[in-house]
Amino acid sequence: MLDKNGIAKRIAKEVKDGYYVNLGIGIPTLVANFIPKGINVVLQSENGLLGMGPFPFEGEEDPDLINAGKQTITTLPGSVFFDSALSFGMIRARKVNLTILGAMEVAENGDIANWKIPGKMVKGMGGAMDLVASAENIIVAMQHVNKAGESKLLPKCTLPLTGIKCVKKIVTELAVLDILPQGGFKLLERAPGVSIDQIKNATAGKLIIEGNIPEMEL
Amino acid sequence: MINKSVKNVDEAIADIKDGMTLMVGGFGLCGIPENLIAALVKKGIKNLTCISNNAGVDDFGLGLLLQHKQIKKMIASYVGENAEFERQLLNGELEVELVPQGTLATRCLASGYGMPAIFTPAGVGTEVAEGKETRKFTFHGVEKEYLLEHAFEADFALVKAWKGDTAGNLVYNQTALNFNHAMAIGGKITIAEVEELVEPGELDPNFIHTPGIFVSRIFQGEKYEKRIEQRTVRKRDI
Numbered sequence: 205m206l207d208k209n210g211i212a213k214r215i216a217k218e219v220k221d222g223y224y225v226n227l228g229i230g231i232p233t234l235v236a237n238f239i240p241k242g243i244n245v246v247l248q249s250e251n252g253l254l255g256m257g258p259f260p261f262e263g264e265e266d267p268d269l270i271n272a273g274k275q276t277i278t279t280l281p282g283s284v285f286f287d288s289a290l291s292f293g294m295i296r297a298r299k300v301n302l303t304i305l306g307a308m309e310v311a312e313n314g315d316i317a318n319w320k321i322p323g324k325m326v327k328g329m330g331g332a333m334d335l336v337a338s339a340e341n342i343i344v345a346m347q348h349v350n351k352a353g354e355s356k357l358l359p360k361c362t363l364p365l366t367g368i369k370c371v372k373k374i375v376t377e378l379a380v381l382d383i384l385p386q387g388g389f390k391l392l393e394r395a396p397g398v399s400i401d402q403i404k405n406a407t408a409g410k411l412i413i414e415g416n417i418p419e420m421e422l
Numbered sequence: 423m424i425n426k427s428v429k430n431v432d433e434a435i436a437d438i439k440d441g442m443t444l445m446v447g448g449f450g451l452c453g454i455p456e457n458l459i460a461a462l463v464k465k466g467i468k469n470l471t472c473i474s475n476n477a478g479v480d481d482f483g484l485g486l487l488l489q490h491k492q493i494k495k496m497i498a499s500y501v502g503e504n505a506e507f508e509r510q511l512l513n514g515e516l517e518v519e520l521v522p523q524g525t526l527a528t529r530c531l532a533s534g535y536g537m538p539a540i541f542t543p544a545g546v547g548t549e550v551a552e553g554k555e556t557r558k559f560t561f562h563g564v565e566k567e568y569l570l571e572h573a574f575e576a577d578f579a580l581v582k583a584w585k586g587d588t589a590g591n592l593v594y595n596q597t598a599l600n601f602n603h604a605m606a607i608g609g610k611i612t613i614a615e616v617e618e619l620v621e622p623g624e625l626d627p628n629f630i631h632t633p634g635i636f637v638s639r640i641f642q643g644e645k646y647e648k649r650i651e652q653r654t655v656r657k658r659d660i
Contacts, residue, residue, distance in 0.1 A: 250523065251449045251600050262655040267452060267648035268584075268598040274450040275654040285596050287603040287631070288449065288475070289531040292524025296543065298562075315547075325512075326520065327502035333550060334524030337543035368547035 206377045206395045206420075211345050213238045213422050215304060215375050218343055224248055226295070226335060228305030229273045231345040235304055246282075248300050250331045252291050255283030272331065292331070296338040303339035305332065307346045307371075309361045312409035314371045314383045316344065317363035329366060336367030348376035348406045355408035357381070357389055379403045380420065381411075388412045393420045423622040426590040426640045431461040434613045434639045438578055440467055441494075445530055445574065445605040446474040446484060447581040450503070450651045453598030454483050455582040457615045457643035463490055471495040473574055475526060475601050477507050482649050491515065497574075499523035503651065522550060525571050527604050532573035534607025534636060541568035579609020582643070583632070586616035587625050590634025599631065607636045615643040 206214065208231050216238035219225060226248045227233050236256075239245050247256040249271040256271055257278035265276040294300055309317040316336055319329040336342060349355055357374065374381045380393040388410040391403060394417055404411060428434045435458065438444070448454030462470075463486050470493050477496055478485035487493050488506050495517040501507055510516035521529070522544040532540050541559065545551050546567045555570040581602040584595035592614055594602055606612050614632075619642035 249597075251452075252597050259654045259656040261658050265650060265653055265655060266596070267650045268596040270450065270452050270597055270650075270652070274452070274651040276650060276652065277654070279596075285594075285599055287527070287599050288523070288601050289527040289604040292527055295524060325508050328498060328500035328520045329522055329550075330500040331523035333522035333548065334542075334544040337546060365548045 205398055209234060210395070210422065211375050211377060214380065214420055215343055215345055216240065218373070219243070219245055219302065221245070223301040224254065224299060225302045225304065226250060226300050226339075228303075228332070230306045232304040232306060233273070235345075248291070248294070249277070250288070250291050250295065250335070252286050252288050253279070253283065254286075255280045257283070292334050295334055298338060298340050300339065302341045302343065303335045304343045304345060305335065307344045307356070309356050309358055309363050310344055310346070310371050310374055310383075311358050311361045312383065312389055313387045314369040315361050316366050316371050317361040318366050320364045322364065332366050336370045339370070342371050343373045343375065344371050345375055348378045348403075355406055357407045357409045359409045378406055384412065390414070391417050393418055395420055396422070423589040424634075425588050426634060426637055427588040427619065428639045428641050430641060431457045431615070431643070434458070434615075434641055435461050435465065438462065438467055441469045442577040443471040443473065443575070445576040445579040445609050446472050447579070447600070447602035447605045448483065449475050449597070449600035451479065451483050451649045453582050453594065453600050453602055454478070455580045455615050455643075456646055458580040458613060459483065459486055462492065463487060466490070466492070468492050469494040471497065473497045473526070473530070473576060475499050475523060477501045477504050479503050479651065480506050482647070488516075495519065497521060497526070499526050527601060529571055529574045530601065530604040530608035532608075533575065534604065537573060539570050539572050542571055543568050545569055574608060576609050577611065579605040579612040581606045581612065581614050583614050583616045585618045585620060585625060586614055586637075586640050587620050587622045587634070588640065589622045590614065590637030590640050591625055591630045592616070592632040592634075592637060593625060593629065594631050603631050606632045611638045612636055613639045615641055617643060617646060
């Protein structure tokens with residue numbers, strides 16, 4: 205079974221040379237720590253920055269330089285600032301190659317819910333709806349089951365949707381799965397030490413298992 | 423050059439009245455018009471509709487207007503950092519319209535581009551789409567459904583820039599640019615506060631973000647606090 209860093213590490217293997225990548229808050233942010241050495245990747249922050257660098261050294265924080273999570277950050281050589289409207293222009297026009305975000309639920313047809321729980325305080329969708337509606341390649345980083353032990357990979361989402369038929373790949377603490385165009389979670393890899401039965405038991409939606417399912421290489 | 427400069431913040435907001443709609447620039451607490459917000463609090467203008475990406479924190483940014491119950495309706499994409507906001511919302515004292523962030527920015531921008539509406543895929547198939555017109559387009563070879571979203575019409579846009587000249591030309595600093603440009607061009611009357619107000623000719627015309635034609639009034643702000651919401655740092659290797 206993987207911890208949060210393990211999930212991030214596995215997702216980092218999907219990041220390819222030359223990619224512009226948008227990382228959501230939570231586990232997706234950790235992916236930046238595991239991007240393979242020797243490849244060139246530019247991180248986009250949707251408030252208006254391409255080329256997001258690491259956190260500043262203590263004492264060097266700049267209130268005018270933050271990421272979409274409102275954290276102080278730095279730039280890198282070649283970074284560029286732009287206004288928020290243009291930022292979503294590059295997202296809608298699919299110039300950003302990969303979006304990695306968290307989810308509360310994903311359905312077997314690729315629907316995603318990650319912004320609202322009825323009855324609880326609604327904080328807002330931020331940029332999530334724009335990202336999932338436009339991105340060509342969306343990977344979801346999430347726990348396979350919720351705190352009550354219920355599957356978050358479902359036949360149909362029960363929570364209000366963020367976007368429809370958009371998720372392509374999911375990485376959880378148990379497995380890597382693709383969502384097929386015709387629907388269904390196709391099991392690709394198992395996390396170290398995790399059995400097929402464990403994954404079956406944790407997946408409420410249609411699970412497709414073909415042939416031998418290898419263990420992840422991290 | 424046409425001189426857009428006003429004496430101070432009070433003169434700048436003299437004709438903002440109860441019940442008006444304002445665009446307010448900034449992302450979180452980054453790049454917010456601190457002086458303009460403080461002046462609205464002091465003047466006690468009420469029943470405002472505010473279009474802004476966020477609603478500030480309890481004791482800063484738009485949170486100050488919320489504290490004094492001056493906001494009737496908030497149009498934003500994310501309002502998570504504010505307990506007073508939550509209290510007013512749950513008590514039914516505050517109306518809220520949540521708008522996807524890219525849609526919010528583009529609806530401001532469209533106004534400045536003279537376009538009454540946009541089509542966007544954001545929110546299709548979700549509750550954001552309820553009651554809205556949709557249309558299918560084949561675009562770059564892909565057929566998809568899009569939502570019709572109207573440009574925002576605001577009585578005033580309140581923005582913050584780094585430098586500006588008396589002709590109203592604006593330059594922003596780093597990610598404090600955020601929503602300020604789209605709102606500066608999208609407001610019916612745009613008021614800009616700047617950290618440094620200079621004479622025409624001092625800014626390089628090649629490097630201006632917002633042309634002064636979109637700006638009605640400009641003044642140099644005072645005592646910028648520039649609060650940091652999430653101070654994140656890394657340790658130095660020794």
